[in-house]
Amino acid sequence: MRAFRSLLFVPGSRPDRFAKAVASGADAVCIDLEDAVAPKDKDAARRATLEFLTMAHDACAVGFRINALSTLEGFRDVIAFADSAAKPTFIMTPKTVSGGDLHRLRAALGERCPPLWPLVEGPDALPALADIAAAAAPSGGVMLGGVDYAAATGAKMGWDALYHIRAAIVAATAAAGCGAVDAPYLNAADNAGLEAETRRVRDLGFGGRACIHPAQVETINRLFSPTAAELSKAEKIAAAFAAAGGGVALLDGELVEKPVHDAAARAL
Template identity: 50%
Template structure:
């Protein structure tokens, strides 16, 4: 599966925004049937999203659907519609256990990846198992709902424990970890700084709620030419030392450093 630097949420009841979303530069677009759509508009939004998915050109940006939660009255209709839908992946709100993804995989009858949203204390408690569940391609941190459930502030420090748990769980399972979308639009420097903090914590990308957020997020998760050159030098030196310690620019290079360098090169190759 392609690694997402950025994923742009687009309200499924706003078909006028669909093409713009595909042209935003985001690695993935998610048509949102959940939070962005009022109850009265759920059925029409679902129909419009399915029509767009059926007509979009093949290849290019991956497009998925965020379904309504399992406890809502719209979930059953969403699930029936999802099976034949031309979607590349499915976002599942308020994931609470690994067992539900086996059920979802059987209901949909294929191997398209699921993206659980971990946005409750229960989901966070079980995120290690959720990350390893059948069909899961990655986890998205739902910071807004999580902070409301816990009663904590939306700033970095109160959410650091949750972010650290999710990043570690996804790394252990070998799946992607997307950070929550930023709440503010029009502050690219703040956005870049916040995104880089999550990247350094172990997140592999970030969700966005506006096309203007995509560029700064992509920039943070795209290795620079200098980063690639340094990583290549580290890998070459480590391999030349036959797996033993090596020195690059006076710095000791051992296996953990070489692994980090290889991850940079993998991200860079994914953008070629």
């Protein structure tokens, strides 16, 4: 599964922003019923979200984040969805700590269940990362909830402090064959910082990144898309590998073998 390059969050309590988010150019929009919605607004947000999700949205994938399944609001989200005509592209599950969380939700919803995107938000998920990724595969993926993870561990939000959990998510999702989306960059006014950190996120192996503002979408989409030069080289690698009959080849003095070919194939 190829991850969304960009995943834009929009509060479920702001239905006036739903259509704007879909038109933002993001690969995916996640309507948030959890952290972005005050307790007094949960019911109204749930109704507005599920109503919006009854409509077709061709511009991008549109899903929603439920409240944690360990909470009453999470149960209300699931029951309301099951009783609705909503057709989300995906459901994001917060505070996921085991693959069993996803298996139980999938069993409860049956054929109504879309691909699931669990959020890893605390150290209690670390021992179960492989299990969580396997449960999300092949159609879903795993996203890092960086703010919650930092708060739970006492870590800073910087690159170095969260490197270990990012690397663990990349390894688990690669092994499971599902997508990996990184936490958002929290300063929407700092495009230089967004670009610099997102390059590191991409180079580590993530397929995409969450956004907190539409202004971040273009930069993130660009950084998670191969350049013309990268595509050209990937095509040459594929041709050289094919000409060698799937064996070792040399291209401009560089060794081309199966792992190199496979990386090029992903770019194509």
